[in-house]
Amino acid sequence: MLKSILKHIVYPAKSVSDKKLAEIFAGKLVVITGATSGIGEALTLRLIGAKANLFLIARNEEKLRLLCDKVRENGCEARYKAIDLRQREELDAWCETLKKELPHVSFLFCNAGKSIKRSIYSSLDRMHDFDRTMDLNYRSMVALSLSLIPSLREVDGHIVYTSSVSSRYPFAPGWSAYHASKCAANVWCRTARRERKKLGVKVQIAYMPLVHTPMSDVNDTYKNLPAFSADEAACILLKLAMSNKFRYKPWWAL
Template sequence: MRRSILNFCRFLLYPKHRVDETCLKRRFKGQWVVITGASRGIGSALARRLMRAGANLYLIARSEAELQALCDEAQAMGCKAVCRALDLRDRSALKSLCHDLKQLPTVDYLFCNAGKSICRKLADATDRLHDFDRTIDLNYRSV
């Protein structure tokens, strides 16, 4: 039983099927892709993979410096890239973002990657309700 669980976990983490670059280029070349949480981690890795495929990127994150560096990298590779530094929990900023997204020719793909988790012991949290509200606002309401 334990061995089958380990094999299943390996299958999930390391699938044998890999998406090759040709397939990615066929699907994403020239397409407009919006990625939230694009400045770090999975969002940054996704943006880099899609820029190699020739996608046009609209990148959203709070960290302006990291976001701008990623945009510059995409433009150096010949992709169209727009970056927008904002906090997705800010409702007025979201309205402005929606207006800006309407200016794009199209939005072909949307990756809602921005998210937050509380990475400390519950006993160490000084304002638990505030932490909970921030997490819910970003992970659920901003989408």
């Protein structure tokens, strides 16, 4: 009972109709990173309903193939790239070809990410945790954005970044690697917003609160807390992309 009241107050229901989504996304090319699970998968399913053409990115090739089949069954175009976005050389080489591969992109959802909770003292021999988290949550977002900005400019496109509301309170013990990477990405997006005129692309941030996904549900505490569903989080990203706003944040976030 208390959980459902809290859900209602702290995580009020989010929805958007397929009809409304189709008005904006039908026939447009949308690129999504982290499409195979959680928020990204929910986003992909909603965009399939909206008849968008999709380019999906993640590591799990089997899942990417299944999702692309669904897109095609719906009469739309689908492509995918199975890639570990932390692999700098592979990513940079692919970004070079991507520019030519996708001349017009309407929306780039930079959503792939990984959270990690470990204290600094427990990380004394784990520099790789900081490198990998930064490579995925920050560097890959910047690399893909730089490569696709010319294609996004062609059609007044948007970059939508899935950040975390927790990165607005970045000094929480245990979260140094995750928050540093999310804060770096936030700063990049906020700077891009100030450069909007020259950039020719709208950059938007969703400061997402807790969402029940495979990532958050590994933690038993989070699993039992009220939170948005993955579909509700997808609706937040889609509504942001459809709006002129720079950011989404929950009403209670300072």
